Amino acid sequence: MNALYSLLFVFLLVFIPLFGVGLGHLNTIFGVCIPMTAFVIFILGFAYRIFKWGKSPVPFSIPTTGGQQYAYDPETFKQSKWDNPTNGFQTFVRMALEILTFRSLFRNSSASLHEVKGEPVVAYASAKWLWLFALLFHYSFLVIVIRHLRLFLEPIPFFVNGAEFMDGILQIGAPVLYQSDLLIIAGLLFLLFRRLADAKLRYISLVNDYFPLFLIIGIAASGIYMRYYAKVDVIAIKELTMGLATFNFHVPANIDVSFYVHVFLVSVLLAYFPFSKLMHLGGVFLSPTRNMPNDSRIRHHVNPWNDPNIKPHSYEAYEKDFGPMMAEAGLPLDNPENAKGTEEA
Template identity: 50%
Template sequence: MLMKNLGISIVAVVILIALPALASVQGYNFFLTVFPYAAFAVFLGGFIYRMVKWWIIPVPFRITTTCGQQKSLPWIKQSPLENPAGFWGVAGRMALEIFLFRSLFRNTSVEISGKRPVYGSAKWLWFFGLVFHWSLLIIVLRHLRFFIEPVAPWIAGLSALDGFFEIGIPALYLSDFAVLAGLSVLFLRRVIIPRVRYISLPVDYFALLLILGIVVTGLLMRHFFSTDLLAVKSIVLGWITLSPVVPAGIGIFFYIHLFLVFTLMVWFPFSKLMHLGGVFLSPTRILANNNRRERHINPWNAPVKVHTYAEYEDEFRDKMKAVGLPVDKE
């Protein structure tokens, strides 16, 4: 199972690397002029489509998978983040979830000791998950230097901070090191732990390997096969001003890097990576628990013809009285 699922995703990524590596000059022209717009359109359209589809699903009542005390009587202490009663509680819960992956922090592990399950805390997934996502965000933010002219001071500041230790020339970014560490742990988790391996599909490995491919080609460009960064900037500004250019002499690693990024953009909206948008529409995270204070009526309730007790009694009063059953109305 592992070999098959992992094998499929490795082959897919190798093909994605081979395509730009073997492309012709016309291919590269196409690549820098048509692909960026197509990939962006699919990404944006797909993202909006998925979000709207989730958005319009009715949620008739508050789904509250909480483990804290609900707001009720004044002398019972409420747990405002576990069981928020209004907007600010939900905002706090969401902020902790998005910036610190709070629910992952509470991840538990179960081991069978003798015949008993023993529950423990497992923070490593939370830690490396956080390291991976934060460093990816920092890398993407640093890339804005290619998209903005003149480069905003905060981007230059972020890059300087990220390369603070000045290891090597050009300086190794801490976020590059961190993203590799995060990716490696997330990948090894799926390969080594039997339970996780059992539920891992080719797409799970593919997501990690695709991002790894982007990171590795980026690192190769930065540290081993330098790329003409002025040419890169002219390409990106060409896209933005809708007058794409194709400068000569851009290294092959740039094309591979870019092709993998485009693939990621096209695949993203239809993949599990949509948790990026989905978390904002997750009912168990975004709904305040006001089930006791407000009546939530299911909007798609069909009109049902009911037969009330009063109507029942009207219909059978004589028969009921005849056998001595008590009736409400004589």
């Protein structure tokens, strides 16, 4: 039902510009007002979330690790530097690998329950498909965003032309078919199918898990339709987008309604982005479980909120205070003399 609600809501969003532009002729509203408002919400919302996360205190070293920690005998126990970093450079490499290659997702595994001789047995297996299609989706999305910069910049930067050339290097069809258009749809459909097919994942999936998938599928599908079927007037679209970029707003009259559907869905995504799980785009850089070195055994971390009037209670002092009770309970003592207790105890 959560998937159905999300799908119906995206269909409703598609009909809004269809009626608004097709029947209401509100071209300026859907071509200028809504996109600019969505962009402002995106910038302010993104900055607010980053600022709020940046203010969150992290007094202790709490990284999530996935390999051998630095040992005092490094010849015997080889440190896994990129999974268990102990300094700034190793942490930087770990973050770069995580952001650029989804390193932690590469270790994704699946768990399934089987019966062996009448006994339930849990089996684990490698599951690289999620890593692969997530990588395809994110990089395709990045290439598409870079390609769209040609609509907002003049002259067009060399890296935009380079990305567009490499994306259409196979020279399939006219207009040229971009590989990123196919790969982003493949990645999105896999991520959606994974949520629908896996009963465990489907059980914990909410509307805000399905809605971004259907919304981005709608954006990609409307863009593909606009380019390969409606074949909209690109010159008129660039005239509009350059007006948005330079605040010299002008809406040409000969733009197909499919463009406004595409722009409206993108505007919804921009406005929704800072308040959704999609904010992992910025949050990954501020995650203390990723961006901190694991040096808790090398450097003493002191909580800055500690009350200076409250002295730390060492284990030695703890054992002196509660030695008789620990001995009575059968707990081992570092110093057997503490079993006798003190006058205070």
